[in-house]
Amino acid sequence: MKQMAFIITGTLLCAVSTTLLAMPNSIADGGILGISLLLFYAFGFSPGIVTFISFIALLGISFKYLPRHMVYKTMINVPLLSLFIYLTENLGQPIDDPLVAAIFAGLVMGLGFGLIIQAGSSIGGTSIIARICHQSFGWNIVTSTFIMDAIIVVAGVLVIGPLYTMYTIIALFTGKVASDYLLGGFDAKKAVNIISPKSKAIAKKITKEMGSSATYFHGSGTYTGEERQALYVVVRSHRLLTLKRLVREIDAEAFVVVHNVKDVSGGTFFATAVEGALEIDQGEEDPETQV
Structure with missing residues (x-):
């Protein structure tokens, strides 16, 4: 029950970070969420729908290459995250200072991701592709995930411009610090x-x-x-x-x-x-x- 509460709360935090802080302020992300945000900024596609379709496609492929228990862990988060994003994607309002939006988007995302990890689950995305590459070609999972996320973030220069791409990097760094503190402890x-x-x-x-x-x-x-x-x-x-x-x-x-x-x-x-x-x-x- 505690793990389920962590998953729901963490997924909700990731969703509202995306829709209430990132989307209204032209801030992107890494992974599948980053792709869905870039498609939203470029073509107006719904991030909730894009996220759901992308994750379902990845899960379908991963059934062939990954152990079942890895796939099952993400099957709860995938529809839940997509649903939360879809329900809240029209509620966000721009903030006068995009830097503040980036910092708090990263903070909320990091806390949500930390709760999901504590529950033993994940939100999939590029980590699924990295695991498939590891199983098929022996590639390092961490390195592969980093490279794919970096490519997505850098691609944001073509859509949201260099300034907001730098804001995105600040958000990602803030999220990494927040999740590390949540997982490792706040009492340094x-x-x-x-x-x-x-x-x-x-x-x-x-x-x-x-x-x-x-x-x-x-x-x-x-x-x-x-x-x-x-x-x-x-x-x-x-x-x-x-x-x-x-x-x-x-x-x-x-x-x-x-x-x-x-x-x-x-x-x-x-x-x-x-x-x-x-x-x-x-x-x-x-x-x-x-x-």
């Missing part, structure tokens, strides 16, 4: 590797003053061959500067590497200060203990 964090001969002292200070936990790793340098303990710490983004300050107070020469992470679950990375301090004190007896 930083993973930090700290290599220092004073790693125990650094870990103890981090736990007592920040309430964060850490993990010891053993390693050795390829140049000196000297064995060192490395710390792995995960902190919320706004606390990164505090962490770096604490490290510098103990070892100004510590080697620190920061990685972006979007989702963290499980473990005791965000233990309370009291719990963390107890773990550190116990860990000092055994350098392999996770703190």
